[in-house]
Structures are given as C-alpha cells and as structure tokens.
Amino acid sequence: xxxxxxxSSPAPALDSLTAGVQAAAGKGPPPVHxxxxxxxxxxDMRIAADGTWFYMGTPIGRPALVKLFAxxxxxxxxxxxLVTPVERVGIRVDDAPFVAVAMxxxxxxxxxxxAFRTNVDDWVIADxxxxxxxxxxxxxxxxxxxxxxxxxxxxxxxxVFYDLVELGEERDVAGVAMFGVASAGTFFPxxxxxxxxxxxxxxxDAP
Numbered sequence: 636x637x638x639x640x641x642x643s644s645p646a647p648a649l650d651s652l653t654a655g656v657q658a659a660a661g662k663g664p665p666p667v668h669x670x671x672x673x674x675x676x677x678x679d680m681r682i683a684a685d686g687t688w689f690y691m692g693t694p695i696g697r698p699a700l701v702k703l704f705a706x707x708x709x710x711x712x713x714x715x716x717l718v719t720p721v722e723r724v725g726i727r728v729d730d731a732p733f734v735a736v737a738m739x740x741x742x743x744x745x746x747x748x749x750a751f752r753t754n755v756d757d758w759v760i761a762d763x764x765x766x767x768x769x770x771x772x773x774x775x776x777x778x779x780x781x782x783x784x785x786x787x788x789x790x791x792x793x794x795v796f797y798d799l800v801e802l803g804e805e806r807d808v809a810g811v812a813m814f815g816v817a818s819a820g821t822f823f824p825x826x827x828x829x830x831x832x833x834x835x836x837x838x839x840d841a842p
Contacts, residue, residue, distance in 0.1 A: 652717065652724065653700065655721060655722060656704060656707050656717070665706055665707050667708075667709045667718050667785075668709070668785065670718050670719065670723075671723075672720060672722050672723050673722070673723065674723050674724075674725070675722045675723060675724050676724060677724065677725035677726070678690075678717075678725070679691045679692075680704075680717075680726040681726065681728070681729065682715075682726065682727070682728045682732050683729050684729045684731075684790070686733060686734035686790075688701045688704065701755060702755045702756065704717055705732070705733070705755040705757075708732055708787060709785060710732075713725075715727070730790055731788040731789055731790040732788070732789075733753040733754060733755060733757070733787065733788070733790070734754045734789055734790050734792055735751040735753055735781055735790065735791045736753065736754050736792050737751070737752040738750065738751050738752070738795045738798055739752075740802070741760070745820065746820075747817065747819075748760045748761070748762070748818050748819040749799070749802070749818040749819075751795070753783060753789045754789075757783060759783050759784075759789070760819055761781055761818040761819065761821070761823065762818060762819035762820070762821055763819070763820075763821045764782075765781060765782045766781070766782055766821070766823060767779060767780070767781050767791075767816070767823040768780050768823075769823075769824075769825045777796075777825060777826065778790065779791040779796050779825075799816055800816075800825075803815060803825065804816070804817065806824075808822070808824055811827060812827065812828040812829065813825070813826070813828060814826055814828045814831050
C-alpha cells in the first residue's frame, strides 16, 4: 500500500467478491484498466506457481470461478489485484498469474505465429506487443514467459517449452549468434548459441 492509501473497508468475503465480479462481467474482457475504485485491503487468495488458485489455503476447484476471477485480475504498481467498478482487493501471486499449457503454430515461413493457450483458456499470440522472455534460473536453465495482457504474464510450462525449443533457430543479434524463436515477425532470443553448444557438448540439458 502506498503512503496515504488506506483500505476503505475490510476486504470482502469470497461470496461478496464473486457477486461483484459477476455483476461487472459482460461480453468480452472487462475493462479493468479503466476501473479505479478504492483499495479494500488484501483477501486471502493466492495463485501458486503451477497456476492453481487458493482461497484461505484451499484450492478453488471450480474452473468457471477461476476464469471469472482471472478476467478481473490486474497488476498495479504495488500488487496484483482483483478489481471491479466498486472495489479493489489485493491477492498474492507466487510467480506468474497464468501458465501457458498449450501452443500451436499458425501460418508458415516468415509469417508463422505462435499461439499459446493459458490455463484459463485465454489465447495469446507471441509478437512485439506480447513478447516472450526467458529468465535464467539458479540451476542455469531458462524459465520462459509470454505476456498475456497488461503486466500479466504466463509462465510457459515445461512440455510447451520443449516444443518451443524444437522451433528454435540461430540468428545474429547485434553481432552475437543467438538461439531463439521467431513469431509474428519478431525474433525472441533465448541464449547465446555458443553457450547452448557448450552445454550440449558437456551432456547437459539445453536450454
């Protein structure tokens, strides 16, 4: 919470929040970027690294309810929030709020695009507005993400990442040979090609 920002009221219970989200939901994605109600505090809701949503320590077992909450999720500078026209509550996110669980290729050659399906059934095409990024893990491996909307990213699941690597290629980027993948006219570098070659020569998994 920023200085001077105070909860206007206790965070709503799950039933109250659900009713508010249902009232705000309509056809198409809710315009959460336009809503700026008072901050109502944090609710005991968490999104685990594997994409599972928890409420008060218990998994939310209804996919339709998870999708409903996901539709009003937003990343504010201070925190992740669920937002409706009348209330805004903070939740915890362990890693990225979504997981990319499937990928399909659309088109061929230079016009090929990679489309990713998230665990809440959103589809996003990797392009200049929805980039792929690759973070280095402590083990030396790569952790891939794709931007879904706003500041909300989806971690690319390991099986999908393997499929992504199969589509990879080597390109020159600012004078350095980089291994990466192209989608919708944009090349997304994963790592230096020489580094990957050294890992393969040493018998290590790459990337």
